[in-house]
Amino acid sequence: MPLNNLKILLISALSMCFIGIGHAQERKIAIVLHAGAGYMRPDMYTKDQVQDYTDKLSEARDVGYKILENDGTSEDATVATIKILENSTLFNAGKGCVLSHNKRAEMDASIMNGSDKNAGAVAGVQRVKNPITAAQAVLHNSPHVMLSGSGADDFAEAQELEMVAPSYFVTDERMEQIKKMIQEEKNKTDLFRDAPESLSDNKFGTVGVVAIDKQGNICAATSTGGMMNKKNNRIGDSPVIGAGTYADNRSCGVSCTGHGEYFIRLAVAHEVSALMLHRGWDLEKATNYVVHKELMDIGGAGGLIAIDRKGNISMSFNTPGMFRAARSSSGENSVAIFSE
Amino acid sequence: MPLNNLKILLISALSMCFIGIGHAQERKIAIVLHAGAGYMRPDMYTKDQVQDYTDKLSEARDVGYKILENDGTSEDATVATIKILENSTLFNAGKGCVLSHNKRAEMDASIMNGSDKNAGAVAGVQRVKNPITAAQAVLHNSPHVMLSGSGADDFAEAQELEMVAPSYFVTDERMEQIKKMIQEEKNKTDLFRDAPESLSDNKFGTVGVVAIDKQGNICAATSTGGMMNKKNNRIGDSPVIGAGTYADNRSCGVSCTGHGEYFIRLAVAHEVSALMLHRGWDLEKATNYVVHKELMDIGGAGGLIAIDRKGNISMSFNTPGMFRAARSSSGENSVAIFSE
Numbered sequence: 001m002p003l004n005n006l007k008i009l010l011i012s013a014l015s016m017c018f019i020g021i022g023h024a025q026e027r028k029i030a031i032v033l034h035a036g037a038g039y040m041r042p043d044m045y046t047k048d049q050v051q052d053y054t055d056k057l058s059e060a061r062d063v064g065y066k067i068l069e070n071d072g073t074s075e076d077a078t079v080a081t082i083k084i085l086e087n088s089t090l091f092n093a094g095k096g097c098v099l100s101h102n103k104r105a106e107m108d109a110s111i112m113n114g115s116d117k118n119a120g121a122v123a124g125v126q127r128v129k130n131p132i133t134a135a136q137a138v139l140h141n142s143p144h145v146m147l148s149g150s151g152a153d154d155f156a157e158a159q160e161l162e163m164v165a166p167s168y169f170v171t172d173e174r175m176e177q178i179k180k181m182i183q184e185e186k187n188k189t190d191l192f193r194d195a196p197e198s199l200s201d202n203k204f205g206t207v208g209v210v211a212i213d214k215q216g217n218i219c220a221a222t223s224t225g226g227m228m229n230k231k232n233n234r235i236g237d238s239p240v241i242g243a244g245t246y247a248d249n250r251s252c253g254v255s256c257t258g259h260g261e262y263f264i265r266l267a268v269a270h271e272v273s274a275l276m277l278h279r280g281w282d283l284e285k286a287t288n289y290v291v292h293k294e295l296m297d298i299g300g301a302g303g304l305i306a307i308d309r310k311g312n313i314s315m316s317f318n319t320p321g322m323f324r325a326a327r328s329s330s331g332e333n334s335v336a337i338f339s340e
Numbered sequence: 341m342p343l344n345n346l347k348i349l350l351i352s353a354l355s356m357c358f359i360g361i362g363h364a365q366e367r368k369i370a371i372v373l374h375a376g377a378g379y380m381r382p383d384m385y386t387k388d389q390v391q392d393y394t395d396k397l398s399e400a401r402d403v404g405y406k407i408l409e410n411d412g413t414s415e416d417a418t419v420a421t422i423k424i425l426e427n428s429t430l431f432n433a434g435k436g437c438v439l440s441h442n443k444r445a446e447m448d449a450s451i452m453n454g455s456d457k458n459a460g461a462v463a464g465v466q467r468v469k470n471p472i473t474a475a476q477a478v479l480h481n482s483p484h485v486m487l488s489g490s491g492a493d494d495f496a497e498a499q500e501l502e503m504v505a506p507s508y509f510v511t512d513e514r515m516e517q518i519k520k521m522i523q524e525e526k527n528k529t530d531l532f533r534d535a536p537e538s539l540s541d542n543k544f545g546t547v548g549v550v551a552i553d554k555q556g557n558i559c560a561a562t563s564t565g566g567m568m569n570k571k572n573n574r575i576g577d578s579p580v581i582g583a584g585t586y587a588d589n590r591s592c593g594v595s596c597t598g599h600g601e602y603f604i605r606l607a608v609a610h611e612v613s614a615l616m617l618h619r620g621w622d623l624e625k626a627t628n629y630v631v632h633k634e635l636m637d638i639g640g641a642g643g644l645i646a647i648d649r650k651g652n653i654s655m656s657f658n659t660p661g662m663f664r665a666a667r668s669s670s671g672e673n674s675v676a677i678f679s680e
Contacts, residue, residue: 270607
């Protein structure tokens with residue numbers, strides 16, 4: 001082979017290699033979801049139950065991943081994934097979520113795009129079938145970021161989202177649960193001061209998703225029924241941008257789950273992003289510091305999921321378990337409940 | 341004088357000097373307040389009006405400062421100062437606040453202590469006379485951090501706070517204002533998409549206070565009627581811990597005012613604290629960066645007040661004016677409206 005031809009061959013091979021690398025970098029996609037962190041132990045579930053959870057987590061994850069694979073946006077993937085979890089009665093979001101002291105489903109949701117840091121959130125909705133779609137509509141079609149109560153439902157209805165009767169969300173199991181808890185509470189003298197009974201026995205069950213698409217845009221979203229037996233239109237961290245949800249393409253996207261009051265006080269989701277941007281920490285170090293040091297220091301139980309701008313995934317929690325699943329184009333493909 | 345005596349004299353003098361310094365450090369107290377940032381210009385007010393604002397800002401500041409001087413806590417000083425501003429019809433908080441699209445006063449407030457990062461917030465209250473006292477009651481007497489709507493008012497009532505009829509808050513001037521704005525809006529086709537008319541002509545008027553007491557404890561608090569003509573139970577940044585209010589004894593306390601949606605998206609109050617803790621920046625650099633760079637980059641108009649753990653004061657805004665006043669044991673004593 002003449003030298004010139006060899007050169008051309010070498011240059012071609014190198015070019016293809018670079019194109020290959022460039023292509024792979026451009027196409028790196030990832031999705032991670034949680035469906036609540038809490039005090040779940042293997043002996044609390046039958047084999048069939050574990051299978052049900054695992055199946056639903058995998059299904060939701062794969063629906064989102066498929067959207068990313070087909071050039072969809074991280075926002076579309078995130079919303080589609082959350083809707084599956086909201087529509088399932090297995091988790092504390094949408095249908096089958098925990099009930100408030102008024103025996104109602106009062107749901108919170110939020111979503112944030114890391115590209116422009118635009119965000120939408122709703123708190124205490126009772127009629128929109130998928131609270132995450134209401135949050136998404138706020139993001140796109142409202143001058144506000146956060147709407148609450150009946151006003152948020154009215155907005156969702158005006159946006160022509162699917163509306164349902166409040167009873168749609170209430171399952172027999174959740175009604176039994178709340179009745180039992182209210183009964184337990186009756187002997188107490190100060191309804192406001194005492195924390196809900198047997199908090200440590202509950203899984204929290206909030207759901208959340210973070211995804212990064214082929215354009216490198218990160219989206220984070222969270223949806224929940226909040227804390228069982230909550231009173232006085234309590235708002236937890238899930239609809240609070242900066243606490244339960246945050247996304248910034250320069251750093252990461254984060255969705256949290258756990259004892260929301262502690263997550264609000266530390267602005268947990270924003271803190272993870274701030275540690276990366278201001279200290280230069282990587283995702284794993286930032287998430288572990290917030291979950292295992294900062295939250296633990298004030299007694300905050302829970303966890304979070306996150307994806308950084310390179311598509312790295314973190315799933316960090318300080319409780320015995322967290323429902324979670326992840327998939328990425330760099331080979332991540334997992335679903336788990338307990339710590340391993 | 342024998343050498344030994346001279347030595348003793350010198351040592352005594354030096355000791356007194358150190359004790360003096362120690363004493364001065366321990367006793368350094370400071371308070372700063374804002375009553376809204378916005379597009380106010382000197383030609384918008386008569387001399388008498390400027391005097392009214394200046395008098396009320398000074399009065400509120402001095403009431404809080406006196407509490408700090410008399411060994412009171414920063415929390416007591418902060419709440420007492422906010423109450424004066426809420427009770428005045430000059431500002432957009434408590435009596436005389438702006439009205440929502442429903443022609444109601446729907447008020448938000450929050451408070452946070454930097455010592456333990458405990459916090460309390462209420463959103464959309466309509467009956468508690470001083471929303472800041474409801475936020476304070478949440479901080480101390482609720483297992484939750486954030487309550488909303490009628491549930492928050494019910495909680496305030498159960499806490500035996502002073503309750504009033506919703507009409508107490510409504511002034512003739514605000515009723516005229518909202519009627520005019522709703523009339524202006526009638527020609528529009530999409531109520532949800534369009535931002536409120538003539539936003540740029542409004543001063544925002546939220547009030548906030550940050551104080552540091554003799555124990556070095558920082559407290560930050562914010563109270564507001566929110567955005568005029570707000571719809572759908574909109575929640576702004578004021579009751580959102582991390583966005584409108586934040587306090588951490590290790591860094592600073594912050595209270596914000598302005599176009600709340602932008603403050604939520606940047607988690608402004610927490611971001612100032614994060615820049616100090618994670619980048620090691622001083623208060624002035626951190627507040628100016630957030631207000632003049634980060635907020636300006638996304639078009640967020642407004643300002644903030646802050647005090648760091650050494651008692652340094654910052655009042656930063658990117659609008660033509662911000663109602664503000666400050667006083668400290670190191671000689672600060674100011675009140676101002678326009679940029680100077």
